[in-house]
Amino acid sequence: MRSPLVLFLFFFLSFSLHSQEIKKGDAYAYARKIVDTMASESMHGRGYVKDGDKIAANYIKTEFEKFKLRSFTPDYYQSFAFPVNTFPFVNFFTWSKIGDLEVGKDFIFSPSSGRAVSYSPMSEVIWLDSATYHDSKSLKKFLKKDYSKNYIAVDFEDRPERELITLLDSKVRGLIFIKHKKLTADFEQGSDKIPAVELLIHDEITLEKLKASSFADMSFDNKFIPDHASQNVIGYVEGSEHPDSFIVFTAHYDHIGQMGRAIFPGANDNASGCAMLLNLARYYSMPEHRPKCSIAFMAFCGEEVGLLGSRYYVGHPLFPLKNIKFLLNMDIMGTGEDGITVVNGSVFKTEFDKLKQINTENNFIKDVKIRGKAANSDHYFFSENGVRACFIYTMGGIKAYHDIYDRAQTLPLNEFENLFKLITKFGDYLQN
Ligand SMILES: [Zn+2]
Incomplete structure (x- = not known):
């Protein structure tokens, strides 16, 4: 129990601080x-x-x-849970003749990406262009091959990432989506089997450099959380x-x-x-x-x-x-x-x-x-x-x-x- 004087001081101070x-x-x-x-x-x-x-x-x-x-609740919190895919563990993403790429600056993960296991030596990167993708005959031909030892790099803007992941899932070691303007991260409430990254073209990482020696390796773990416990914070006057x-x-x-x-x-x-x-x-x-x-x-x-x-x-x-x-x-x-x-x-x-x-x-x-x-x-x-x-x-x-x-x-x-x-x-x- 507090003494009346302490209580008085407490109220006086809190009121005078508050009423400024x-x-x-x-x-x-x-x-x-x-x-x-x-x-x-x-x-x-x-x-x-x-x-x-x-x-x-x-x-x-x-x-x-x-x-x-x-507060409407004992502690301002309203608890709820949701599934979310996260990327806490990144070892490396490396490209031949360029070297290690930096997460955040050079590349980010596609929201639903799965984990990537490193293979030695580096895996060859196969390029998928817009013409092949948009022509059903050439796409069919492209998809017939086995890419289980390759990464596929996708360099055209008007492609649906989701569609490509579904199309190539289990046929490919991983997907690399080339971005020309900026990297914009997002979320997905599920995760895929294959790894998928978004790689930004800039002064040091040009398309010419990437295509001159198309071999890459990556190692990271996604963490899919099926039931992440979260909370809204709510108060009122x-x-x-x-x-x-x-x-x-x-x-x-x-x-x-x-x-x-x-x-x-x-x-x-x-x-x-x-x-x-x-x-x-x-x-x-x-x-x-x-x-x-x-x-x-x-x-x-x-x-x-x-x-x-x-x-x-x-x-x-x-x-x-x-x-x-x-x-x-x-x-x-x-x-x-x-x-x-x-x-x-x-x-x-x-x-x-x-x-x-x-x-x-x-x-x-x-x-x-x-x-x-x-x-x-x-x-x-x-x-x-x-x-x-x-x-x-x-x-x-x-x-x-x-x-x-x-x-x-x-x-x-x-x-x-x-x-x-x-x-x-x-x-x-x-x-x-
Ligand atoms: Zn916002």
Whole structure:
């Protein structure tokens, strides 16, 4: 039991700390700290290698606790599980006369890739071109041969990776998909028997060099997790007048994670959205900003695997979905020199028009662009189930996406402060 004096000091200190007005630049400063932390090596890309997602969930939970958010569950967590294919162990991928290739920079794994066993000496790489693939007669001829001692390199853009893997499974030692622009990592909820990698052409690794001596060897283990235990992190501030009515802010906190040593930091996607979510949680938990209706803050996991956390939530809501007045999902909040796009803006035109009007009146950001329905983030299963829900993302600036270059150091957060003001003003409108 604490003494009355300690209790008094505790309340006095926590109230005076808590009631400080948010000063100009505060949202940015707090966002910078969150993005730096969530995109740091310690979170392992917030995926399913080295417990990245759990470390990130715990960080958000700790911030929720600081703001004394209420919880629907004992610990802010809503647990669920899903299957996912991961790549924790990478030995090497080497090409004759070029040498060892670097995971993340030179190559990544196709989402459903199986494991690769090293063979000595190197295996010959056979090239499959577009003309052969798209002509049924020549493809048939190509497929007749036995490639069990070969890798097949696929160098044309308009090929379906999935189809080729299915077509060549068990006929080939492994597949190498050549990429010319960038590497973009993704997930699959299953794994194949054969290994499949995506190899990027750049200044040091040209097609000429690759074709001059086409022999390769690779060794890595995928780890398919049939039942990865994960969690959404959800807290709320109770409304002073209409506690049963909710405004909901959402952002996914998961990202690609790690492939071997390569970390996909996910600063823009979506540490930046978490930074907005936590800024809003901090703001609305201050007594002077207490909302009239309740406001819930939902940080979802499994988004990159297929909107899994939000889909689970919609199937297992913690309060009736019909009590949600409006939901705003935030994913990719880190730039904004070209403004923002509002997905579902044309579906929920009243709210879109209001958001645009607030922006025009206050001159916050360059543009608020309208877009229709799209299944591209966590708003989707909500609006499909009758909830008024939009999704905003920033436009312009750096193009790093699902790669090792989406880093905190290069993420400008240049419109973050303005965006925060726009969203809180929009929040004021939604409460009335
Ligand atoms: Zn995202």
